[in-house]
Amino acid sequence: MLKLLLTPNRQSCWQGLVRSPYSTDSKHVLLRKTIQSFGVGKSSFLQTTRGNSLRPSLRPAHTVTGGTTSSGPRVVRVLLGGTGVSLTLGYQYRRWFVHCEAPANRLAGQRYALEDERVRFDWWKFWRYLKHHLGKLIGAILAALAVAYFNIQIPNLLGVLVNKLARYAGSSLKDIDTASFFRDMRGPAFQLFGMYLAQSGFTFLYILLLSQIGEQMAASIRQDLFRQIIIQDLEFFDHNRTGELVNRLTADVQDFKSSFKQCISQGLRSFAQLVGGGISLFWISPQLASIALVSVPVAVVMFSLLGRSLRHLSKKSQAQSERATSVSEEALANIRTVRASASEYSEVELFRVETEKSAVLSQQLGAGIAVFQALSNLCLNGMVLTTLLLGGHFMSANSISAGDLMAFLVAAQGVQRSLAQGSILLGSVIRGMTAGARVFEYLNLEPKIDLKHGLTIPAESLRGEVRFEGVEFVYPTRPNQRVLRDFSLVLRPGQTVALVGASGSGKSTVASLLERFYEPTGGRITIDGYELAHISPSWLRGELIGFIEQQPVLFGTTIYENIKYGRPGATREEVLQAAKLSQSHDFVSKLPDGYDTMVGERGIQLSGGQRQRIAIARALLKQPTILILDEATSALDAASEAVVQSALDAAVLDRTTLVIAHRLSTIRNADVIVVLNQGQIVEVGNHDSLIKQRGYYYELVKQQERQQQQQQQQQDQSPGQDSRVYG
Numbered sequence: 001m002l003k004l005l006l007t008p009n010r011q012s013c014w015q016g017l018v019r020s021p022y023s024t025d026s027k028h029v030l031l032r033k034t035i036q037s038f039g040v041g042k043s044s045f046l047q048t049t050r051g052n053s054l055r056p057s058l059r060p061a062h063t064v065t066g067g068t069t070s071s072g073p074r075v076v077r078v079l080l081g082g083t084g085v086s087l088t089l090g091y092q093y094r095r096w097f098v099h100c101e102a103p104a105n106r107l108a109g110q111r112y113a114l115e116d117e118r119v120r121f122d123w124w125k126f127w128r129y130l131k132h133h134l135g136k137l138i139g140a141i142l143a144a145l146a147v148a149y150f151n152i153q154i155p156n157l158l159g160v161l162v163n164k165l166a167r168y169a170g171s172s173l174k175d176i177d178t179a180s181f182f183r184d185m186r187g188p189a190f191q192l193f194g195m196y197l198a199q200s201g202f203t204f205l206y207i208l209l210l211s212q213i214g215e216q217m218a219a220s221i222r223q224d225l226f227r228q229i230i231i232q233d234l235e236f237f238d239h240n241r242t243g244e245l246v247n248r249l250t251a252d253v254q255d256f257k258s259s260f261k262q263c264i265s266q267g268l269r270s271f272a273q274l275v276g277g278g279i280s281l282f283w284i285s286p287q288l289a290s291i292a293l294v295s296v297p298v299a300v301v302m303f304s305l306l307g308r309s310l311r312h313l314s315k316k317s318q319a320q321s322e323r324a325t326s327v328s329e330e331a332l333a334n335i336r337t338v339r340a341s342a343s344e345y346s347e348v349e350l351f352r353v354e355t356e357k358s359a360v361l362s363q364q365l366g367a368g369i370a371v372f373q374a375l376s377n378l379c380l381n382g383m384v385l386t387t388l389l390l391g392g393h394f395m396s397a398n399s400i401s402a403g404d405l406m407a408f409l410v411a412a413q414g415v416q417r418s419l420a421q422g423s424i425l426l427g428s429v430i431r432g433m434t435a436g437a438r439v440f441e442y443l444n445l446e447p448k449i450d451l452k453h454g455l456t457i458p459a460e461s462l463r464g465e466v467r468f469e470g471v472e473f474v475y476p477t478r479p480n481q482r483v484l485r486d487f488s489l490v491l492r493p494g495q496t497v498a499l500v501g502a503s504g505s506g507k508s509t510v511a512s513l514l515e516r517f518y519e520p521t522g523g524r525i526t527i528d529g530y531e532l533a534h535i536s537p538s539w540l541r542g543e544l545i546g547f548i549e550q551q552p553v554l555f556g557t558t559i560y561e562n563i564k565y566g567r568p569g570a571t572r573e574e575v576l577q578a579a580k581l582s583q584s585h586d587f588v589s590k591l592p593d594g595y596d597t598m599v600g601e602r603g604i605q606l607s608g609g610q611r612q613r614i615a616i617a618r619a620l621l622k623q624p625t626i627l628i629l630d631e632a633t634s635a636l637d638a639a640s641e642a643v644v645q646s647a648l649d650a651a652v653l654d655r656t657t658l659v660i661a662h663r664l665s666t667i668r669n670a671d672v673i674v675v676l677n678q679g680q681i682v683e684v685g686n687h688d689s690l691i692k693q694r695g696y697y698y699e700l701v702k703q704q705e706r707q708q709q710q711q712q713q714q715q716d717q718s719p720g721q722d723s724r725v726y727g
């Protein structure tokens with residue numbers, strides 16, 4: 001929904017919207033593919049073996065536009081809307097540009113509109129977590145009720161004590177027999193002390209039990225949520241931003257937990273005190289209590305009306321805070337890209353805009369809660385004043401004793417405190433329910449592709465023959481763009497088949513389909529006669545296929561653990577063997593800590609060529625029957641390329657290999673070269689035959705040779721210039 005309300009920044013918002021499509025070609029896709037290409041079970045292994053958490057990231061497609069800071073007048077708004085009765089009380093303190101409600105930057109394309117109403121709290125799911133703690137919950141509830149009971153009883157006892165004290169009122173100190181005074185007071189005083197003690201004991205108990213329930217529930221929700229998120233289809237990650245997902249795992253679970261604990265402790269206690277206190281008010285003085293009762297329906301109506309509009313505001317505010325988190329996450333995770341494109345300050349500006357929007361929404365929410373609390377306090381204090389005046393009047397007519405009036409006032413104060421607490425709780429309940437709804441939404445999400453189930457090909461019939469038969473494909477996020485059309489290809493066992501073609505012609509897509517990252521929309525893919533759709537994805541990625549990416553992602557742990565990630569069950573000898581095969585062993589041995597060297601976040605402390613070789617070792621460790629190489633040397637300089645290429649030459653021996661080629665010089669020796677153009681095969685042959693044809697492949701080769709010559713000339717003209725490009 002594009003809504004440009006005010007003019008000054010309209011143009012920049014619009015330009016941003018038009019020019020900044022959200023980039024799907026991103027590093028975080030790579031990282032997810034890395035995890036999925038090793039089978040999901042191993043990602044949890046990773047969690048236990050490395051200290052850092054996964055930080056998949058997105059690369060901004062364009063530098064941010066928009067977000068200038070022209071300031072405008074303050075706007076104070078009182079909105080009446082919703083279902084006709086809902087009332088939003090708040091104010092808006094915004095700058096003009098904030099009114100551009102369509103994301104005018106790399107936030108474009110996020111899944112949820114800020115006012116998404118589809119997300120509902122799933123009570124059933126909640127119960128399924130809660131039921132494991134039923135014993136403790138009942139204990140906590142009983143303890144909270146006991147506290148409420150004592151809170152109700154204490155005013156009565158205080159009344160008794162005051163009535164006894166009143167008997168001594170007016171007497172001078174020497175007239176009072178101290179012994180009989182203390183004898184008189186001892187009973188109620190000890191009882192009162194006993195109640196104070198019991199109240200403290202039960203308070204301790206319910207807080208302890210609730211914190212145990214809350215923490216245990218939050219931990220299992222977090223674990224389940226992480227599991228449920230990480231097993232989703234890649235399509236899900238194409239839709240959702242990392243920051244938003246992390247936010248659900250952290251802030252939302254935290255909000256939900258706090259709100260749950262507060263509801264049971266304060267909420268239950270306040271409710272019990274409200275009911276119990278109300279009863280004792282009637283017990284003490286039905287006349288006064290009936291007068292006080294008149295104001296209750298007013299409070300109830302106020303509660304429900306404001307509750308509804310505040311919940312709506314809370315949802316908006318949480319969604320906005322998620323957006324702000326994504327901006328910072330994305331920028332920090334891609335700090336090199338940000339630095340290389342000198343975008344630090346535009347990132348700061350984007351973050352400022354998003355956090356400011358978030359602050360405005362939170363302030364509106366706070367204002368709503370404040371208005372509610374102020375009104376409820378006013379009502380309740382009015383009630384106390386009325387009680388005092390009327391009570392004094394009744395006392396003068398001798399229809400109520402001083403002790404009863406005291407007891408009534410203390411009980412009324414208890415009721416008032418409960419109501420006031422209820423209003424504070426309201427904000428937390430709203431936030432908690434919204435957070436819970438968002439958490440449970442993902443918990444209920446089932447991936448289309450079940451990672452664990454499916455066939456495994458028996459070892460005796462495993463040869464590594466891959467067939468694509470009339471495969472058609474469109475990405476779920478772009479249903480109108482056909483990426484592969486009638487794609488048919490056979491990879492014979494042990495053959496090396498190279499895919500070449502212009503950028504965007506669909507080469508990587510073919511690899512993604514073979515990895516079953518996505519399902520073809522037409523045709524079928526088979527491996528040794530078994531339909532890919534029937535093969536277990538975990539087995540396929542964990543054992544059958546090795547995938548070496550163009551820019552491999554390492555995890556922030558040791559070299560040893562990074563290689564072992566390929567097959568967690570591998571022995572040390574096997575890890576070293578894979579390292580030798582990938583020509584990593586020599587350079588690793590020369591490092592001071594050898595295989596225990598930490599590689600830094602995403603392997604940043606290693607060179608591109610070293611990272612690549614570690615990734616090759618990782619892929620070889622599982623001894624895959626099929627290997628996919630997404631042009632593993634294209635990001636390297638000539639010296640590293642030669643080393644990595646020789647590692648790859650060793651790796652492809654006796655394996656069916658699909659090479660996605662960007663540099664045609666590297667695939668001259670491939671058994672078959674397949675030329676793709678706009679998702680269709682246009683030529684098939686080997687290097688010599690295709691050159692002879694003088695067709696599409698020939699043109700590509702010539703084009704690249706010309707480019708290389710130009711680059712060489714440029715380098716010769718400006719030696720020493722660092723031509724590396726980050727990203």
Ligand SMILES: Nc1ncnc2c1ncn2[C@@H]1O[C@H](COP(=O)(O)OP(=O)(O)OP(=O)(O)O)[C@@H](O)[C@H]1O
Binds near residue numbers: 024476483501502510
């Ligand atoms: N996750 C995705 N969601 C939507 N569209 C995508 C996605 N990944 C790729 N595409 C689109 O599919 C088309 C083919 O992309 P693909 O990555 O397969 O091309 P490629 O030949 O490997 O390109 P390159 O050589 O530049 O890596 C492109 O138009 C691309 O924009």
